[in-house]
Amino acid sequence: MERLPKWADVVLVPLVSLTLAALIAALVILAIGQDPWEAITVMVKGSVMDSYGWGYTLYYATSFMFTGLAVTVAFHASLFNIGGEGQAQLGGLGVALACLFIPWPHWTLALLGATMAAALFGAAWAAIPAYLQARRGSHIVITTIMFNYIAAAVLIFLLVDVLRPDGQMDPATASFPEAARLPTLNQIPVFNLFFTSNVPANVTLFIALGMAVVVWALLWRTRLGYAIRAFGKSEAAAKYAGISPFTIIMVAMLISGGLAGMMAINNVMGEAERLLQNSASGAGFIGIAVALMGRNHPVGVVLAALLFGFLFQGGAELGLWTKIPIEMRTVVQGL
């Protein structure tokens, strides 16, 4: 077999699969008696044609960048972290605790503190599956999935019985104080020239982009990244080189969990401004698709996250303005 040149592998293959996916989606839409052209028009219009659409697309993309990067780091250590969803929910808990119980003087400090709390909680949630894999060989896929369910249950308990303010009906925390609210893009100079109305996309976007650079540097420029990648390619060879499997599994999963947890500053702190049940709303799972499509490279992850942000926002618009059910967007993403 002749191998494809690298550029074709990186650019052409995703493009071809995207086109195919779009075509199949069009057929499906046709099959349920709707007009595919109308669908794509609505999607594009609702997500990238005006600043309002962009505001949502970028907001979703921010979340997906974190979870995509989380999957990427674990993947390079040959670990399939499916627990991004649970880690992101725990990250949300960290954010909520930091925002509710510490009186921050300014949002910048609050952001710093909440980010650390989010990463810490996310990492802690990944630590147990990581330890089980490293010491006992329990498969990380199974344990991280289980931990997603445990996370959901833990949060329901905390939101219903512990953190819910008196007199409130829905399972959620109180709203965060003013000082712990993040500026959205329409509140940031220069960006407010484009984003004139209120949008959910917020400063977290820049943290996500920054983390993409950090992950890239970590994996390809540091000793730790070298060890992670070597271990991911061959555990036997890593042992020959004196790279400890235990250390790598733990460290890679902690970083991965931390990144997934950091997603919470986008949705919990930046958007909802309080912790809701099911706060991650599937972004942890979409991170898997984002990482796969982005070829487990930070640049690819950022691009794929934007694409999925577009699908997410465009899909929501579809549900709003056409008879095409919102579940259709899941079909499209699946493709």
Place this chain on the structure above:
Amino acid sequence: MATGGADARYAIELKGISKSFGPVQANKDIHIAVPKGTIHGIIGENGAGKSTLMSILYGFYRADSGEIFINGKLTAIPDSQSAIRAGIGMVFQHFKLVQNFTVLENVVLGAEEGALLAGSLSKARKVLADLSREYELDVDPDAVIEDLSVGHQQRVEILKALYRQADILILDEPTGVLTPDEADHLFRILKGLRDQGKTVILITHKLREIMETTDNTSVMRRGTMVGTVKTSESSPEELAELMVGRKVLLEVEKRPATPGAVVLKVEDLRVKDEHGVERLKGISFEIRAGEILGIAGVAGNGQSELLEALGGIAKATGRITLKGEDLPLSGKGADGQSRRAAGIAHVPEDRQHLGLIMDFTAWENVAFGYHNAPEYQKNALFMDNDALRADTEKKMATFDVRPPIPTLAAKNFSGGNQQKIVVAREIERNPDLLLIGQPTRGVDIGAIEFIHKQIVALRDQGKAILLVSVELDEIRSLSDRVAVMFDGQIMGFRDPETTDERDLGLLMAGIAAGSKGEAA
């Protein structure tokens, strides 16, 4: 012999066979004629196209162009079923046997007649008995494969082919896993087959086997057939030159050793595998500075465990002393990093799974095991990839790695060049002790010569070297002292100058002929 009509004197005649894999032309216009009732050797370096050619003959690949004549008849071989029907049997390097089936069941497998097994089994039992008598292929038909030695398993493969009425038997590197005795037995079997009129094709890279066994030899080089010679009228030197395309030194040139102080002392070393089975059963030896200790033995008798214990990969008990200092055998300080820091370099037996990360570039592989080395760091945070690439270029030049491209992935180098990368990485660390396993497995003759020279040069610098190899010739020509391992133990020490192949072969088979124990 390029053209002309088909000739029924030939069991196999290939005309103008070409095969490309993408831009790589594995076979270029190959012509070969194998006379009936002969043993025909095909020899060539790795990647010369021997296996591709035989795969075409056995129906695994289809040739891009060319014709195949079997017994003078133009034959199309689109799949291995057609090859079997044409009377071709193949014995692969890696046996294709069902481990928990009996010999009989394996032989019948795929050649059953009718829905019920009983009939074909009893018929096969009779045929096997005849074949065994005829060709010295004695194997118990009711033995389960996993209980058989490698040599016996190979005979089952041969029986399988004969049961399918093969007239032409192809063997791909058959002796790689055999003791010298087993190999001799195999060659007796092959000669017996020839005398009964069968045609045997023997693919190998070992010149000695070619000289001892074959009637004619075809030599391949870089996808082309460079010539066919009558073996009895040729010499190893001539064949090697044909293979490599230049004069090759077959003997290693080295001065007598001048051993110095003891560098490595191993006492009662034991290693258990993951199932708790003891694979290294208390071995003791010493290696001095400026000395090469060769470990001979059939693969799987504890040599790998010995290297892994010394290299910090496997946990062990006992005692290892390096230059008078005890090395920890488990827990902290018993990993590859600590061993490297202590002055032990390790060229592992399996370079593709241990020594290299095949997807990594050459320069990333040069850092493998040494990624914490200070000269590869830019600062506390980042590695200095530029320095690494420069260092890789230097090493590639010194060790003549081709192509000298540091950014090429390891998997894109040939076996010999991969090995040169590993050897360069380990030797250039200037270790006190070099562990080197199967230094020339899957390596071309030209590169073998080079790697052997490097090992001897390191010895002459006063370093201690532990050489593990299943190639007896390599052990005998490189080592200053030979230890033979069998079943996790050292059966004896020998002087390579005074011992002979028979003596070593007996030790390798676990028969302690002479004195057992330390002879340092």
